[in-house]
Amino acid sequence: MNHTVKDAAFLPFEPLKQTNSVINEPRLVRWLLIAAALGFLSLFLLLPLLSVFVEALRKGAGAYFAAFGDPETLASIKLTFIAAAIAVPLNLVFGLSAAWAITKFEFRGKQLLITCIDLPFSVSPVVAGLIFVLIFGAQGWAQPWFGDHIGKVLFSTPGIVLATIFVTFPFIARELIPLMQEQGTEDEQAALSLGATGWQTFTKVTLPNIKWALLYGVLLCNARAMGEFGAVSVVSGHIRGLTNTMPLHIEILYNEYQFVSAFAVASLLALLAMVTLAVKSFLEWRYADQLAATRRH
Amino acid sequence: MDIQIRGVQKHYGSFHALRGIDLDIASGELLALLGPSGSGKTTLLRAIAGLEPLDGGQVKFGDIDATGLSVQERKVGFVFQQYALFKHMTVFDNIAFGLSVRPKKERPDTATINKRVRELLELVQLGGLEKRYPAQLSGGQKQRVALARALAIEPRVLLLDEPFGALDAKVRKDLRRWLRSLHRETGYTTIFVTHDQEEALELADRVVVMNRGVIEQVGTTDEVWDAPSTPFVYDFLGTPNVLPARVERGALLLNGATATLATAGAAPEGPVNVYTRPNELRVVGDDDTAALAGKVVETQRTGLLLRLGVKLLSSGDVIEIELPHPDPAVQRWQIGDSIRVRPSRYSLFPRAVATATEESGYDPTLTVTEHRERSRT
Numbered sequence A: 001m002n003h004t005v006k007d008a009a010f011l012p013f014e015p016l017k018q019t020n021s022v023i024n025e026p027r028l029v030r031w032l033l034i035a036a037a038l039g040f041l042s043l044f045l046l047l048p049l050l051s052v053f054v055e056a057l058r059k060g061a062g063a064y065f066a067a068f069g070d071p072e073t074l075a076s077i078k079l080t081f082i083a084a085a086i087a088v089p090l091n092l093v094f095g096l097s098a099a100w101a102i103t104k105f106e107f108r109g110k111q112l113l114i115t116c117i118d119l120p121f122s123v124s125p126v127v128a129g130l131i132f133v134l135i136f137g138a139q140g141w142a143q144p145w146f147g148d149h150i151g152k153v154l155f156s157t158p159g160i161v162l163a164t165i166f167v168t169f170p171f172i173a174r175e176l177i178p179l180m181q182e183q184g185t186e187d188e189q190a191a192l193s194l195g196a197t198g199w200q201t202f203t204k205v206t207l208p209n210i211k212w213a214l215l216y217g218v219l220l221c222n223a224r225a226m227g228e229f230g231a232v233s234v235v236s237g238h239i240r241g242l243t244n245t246m247p248l249h250i251e252i253l254y255n256e257y258q259f260v261s262a263f264a265v266a267s268l269l270a271l272l273a274m275v276t277l278a279v280k281s282f283l284e285w286r287y288a289d290q291l292a293a294t295r296r297h
Numbered sequence B: 001m002d003i004q005i006r007g008v009q010k011h012y013g014s015f016h017a018l019r020g021i022d023l024d025i026a027s028g029e030l031l032a033l034l035g036p037s038g039s040g041k042t043t044l045l046r047a048i049a050g051l052e053p054l055d056g057g058q059v060k061f062g063d064i065d066a067t068g069l070s071v072q073e074r075k076v077g078f079v080f081q082q083y084a085l086f087k088h089m090t091v092f093d094n095i096a097f098g099l100s101v102r103p104k105k106e107r108p109d110t111a112t113i114n115k116r117v118r119e120l121l122e123l124v125q126l127g128g129l130e131k132r133y134p135a136q137l138s139g140g141q142k143q144r145v146a147l148a149r150a151l152a153i154e155p156r157v158l159l160l161d162e163p164f165g166a167l168d169a170k171v172r173k174d175l176r177r178w179l180r181s182l183h184r185e186t187g188y189t190t191i192f193v194t195h196d197q198e199e200a201l202e203l204a205d206r207v208v209v210m211n212r213g214v215i216e217q218v219g220t221t222d223e224v225w226d227a228p229s230t231p232f233v234y235d236f237l238g239t240p241n242v243l244p245a246r247v248e249r250g251a252l253l254l255n256g257a258t259a260t261l262a263t264a265g266a267a268p269e270g271p272v273n274v275y276t277r278p279n280e281l282r283v284v285g286d287d288d289t290a291a292l293a294g295k296v297v298e299t300q301r302t303g304l305l306l307r308l309g310v311k312l313l314s315s316g317d318v319i320e321i322e323l324p325h326p327d328p329a330v331q332r333w334q335i336g337d338s339i340r341v342r343p344s345r346y347s348l349f350p351r352a353v354a355t356a357t358e359e360s361g362y363d364p365t366l367t368v369t370e371h372r373e374r375s376r377t
Helices: A002-008 A027-056 A060-069 A071-104 A110-122 A125-136 A143-149 A157-168 A170-183 A186-193 A198-227 A230-236 A246-255 A259-286 A288-295 B041-049 B091-100 B110-123 B139-151 B169-186 B197-203 B221-226 B231-236 B356-360 B368-376
Strands: B003-012 B015-025 B030-034 B056-061 B076-079 B157-161 B190-194 B206-211 B214-219 B241-248 B251-254 B260-262 B270-276 B281-283 B292-302 B305-312 B318-324 B338-343 B347-350
Touching: A027 A259, A060 A071, A060 A259, A071 A110, A071 A157, A071 A170, A071 A198, A071 A246, A071 A259, A110 A157, A110 A170, A125 A143, A125 A157, A125 A230, A157 A198, A157 A230, A170 A198, A186 A198, A186 B076, A198 A259, A230 A246, A246 A259, A259 A288, B003 B041, B015 B041, B015 B214, B030 B041, B030 B197, B041 B076, B041 B157, B041 B190, B041 B206, B076 B139, B091 B110, B091 B139, B110 B139, B110 B169, B139 B157, B139 B169, B169 B197, B190 B197, B197 B221, B206 B221, B206 B231, B214 B221, B214 B231, B231 B270, B241 B318, B251 B270, B281 B318, B292 B318, B305 B338
Parallel strands: B030 B190, B030 B206, B076 B157, B157 B190
Antiparallel strands: B003 B015, B003 B056, B206 B214, B241 B251, B241 B270, B251 B260, B270 B347, B281 B338, B292 B305, B292 B338, B305 B318
16 A cells, blocks of 8 residues: 555656556457457347347237236236235345344354355255245144134245245345444444434434445345245245236246247346346436445445 | 542453453543553443443442443443444534434424534534535544534543544644643543553543553553553553562662662562663763673664663673763763663562563563563563
8 A cells, every 4th residue: 555655656757557557458358358248248148138028029019018918917917016015125124133133243143043044045945935835735734723813825925925035035134244244333332322322323323324235135135026936836826817926927828838928027027127227226326426435434 | 520430340251351440530631541452441441431331340420320321321422443433424414413313302403403513613623524424534534523523412521442543643643732722622521542652641631551451550641651650561651671680688689790779668578670761771980889881782873862782791681771862971882882881760570480481481461562572671
């Protein structure tokens, strides 16, 4: 650090382009690297995405929009939104509490909690779905009580919501833990010493400090909640118009050779993902100065 | 507000961070907690603030027993080492924070808050910067915002953790002077933590020297400098010469030398260490029988001082002497010259019988300063 500052004083006497010659690769190498990255990106990401839209619009806009008139399709869209609308806020609360507990307190079993949070990442979604079948299925141990007091879990909306929560719950906690670990607890201590209550400290100091990571976690969690296939497929029972989410519905349509409808619904799912990313980029651009301010520390 | 600390204990697992601290701080005093890292000074500061729960003992603010009070209830102004400014808030909002989070009944109205923040901004000489964010401030400015933020709640006591630790030397000096005058102006009871002895001695009314969870000495700058009460304080405030000696029948015998010195007070009989600072040794003539004879092995001129390394003939130890240089009485010393010196001022501390760790030269319980000292002599 000191060296660069010292050296900088002599710079006006030297041509500027030499300053970082060490990290400047020959032009050919640079072009090759960029081309490789772009080529890979187009081949594996952009092309498939584009083909979804092309397939969806193959028979014209009329057929495309007609696909959304189907009541079963509408039901699947609705169910997807319901599942995400329940799973994401719950995971928001859970992720925040878990990250808070892990980063601000010392307690026994902390490492175990961190490992458990990662469990949904390491377990196959199909296994996750099967867990719920074992618990709430016809022979499951919780079903007699649940069946009598609350109602059906498996092959209905609650099961789908449960599976979605299970699969998406690491996203927010994982996003927050490293950031909150890095930030430590001094800001909170300062707020407390200035007379703020615990809740004021949380809303006025902690939350603003982590809001970007939180937002990013929510967006990722939402994207996964809407797109989840494996776990939901196991618990859903594939009852048309009732327990099919968008990904499940797309599969059924595809298997029935209704390509336009299948790709139309798929394009909606892809569009949602793209909107999510666009919202994130917009917010980052809009609050760039704030972001820079929080990161410079 | 005056503070009384009685028998304060703190453990971190098996580490005993504070071993029964007793301390009285007068109202309006500017007090320094001085010590090496791991001495417990920051823990004590945080204990006063209520940021560390105590394992035992009592903290009183005036007549109020603060031991059971929460951080919020203690109403202390705490300035953190890294300032802990709220990054997403402007300077203004940072300073206003303590007032704006008060419950509705006690909260001043917006106009009062505005007025108070502006006064504080003037006080810390940051007028005009209220719209900036912390990231847009220099280290010294951040420090002053943190101070203004702590002062905004009209604290019972102002606590500063290594207030100048993160600043460069020039800014540090300016801020030190400024903090001194701010203290005179506002009159808050102020405690600050530092590992820099110069900083502590220059700034504080009284200095508390801490080591390994205990207080070694409390006193004014003059007291701790002129009469260090333990070898640790001697070592920490400078680089003394340590000469092994014996006290026999009221006379002090420097080991291996014939020199005898009058013992200062009633020193216990037996082995002692004589602590004397390089500037407390005088060069004397051949007729002084109590002097230590040696040879100059090193000369070094630093500014107005001449520093000599003298190898004692009796023990072979090298001691360091500082002489005022442009003094006509001072001879032009060359390496190899014979010299006779005598401590004009010194302290005696009983010497423990050498243990295995001491002989091996490495004692893991020693502080950095002590290690440096050991390896030097």
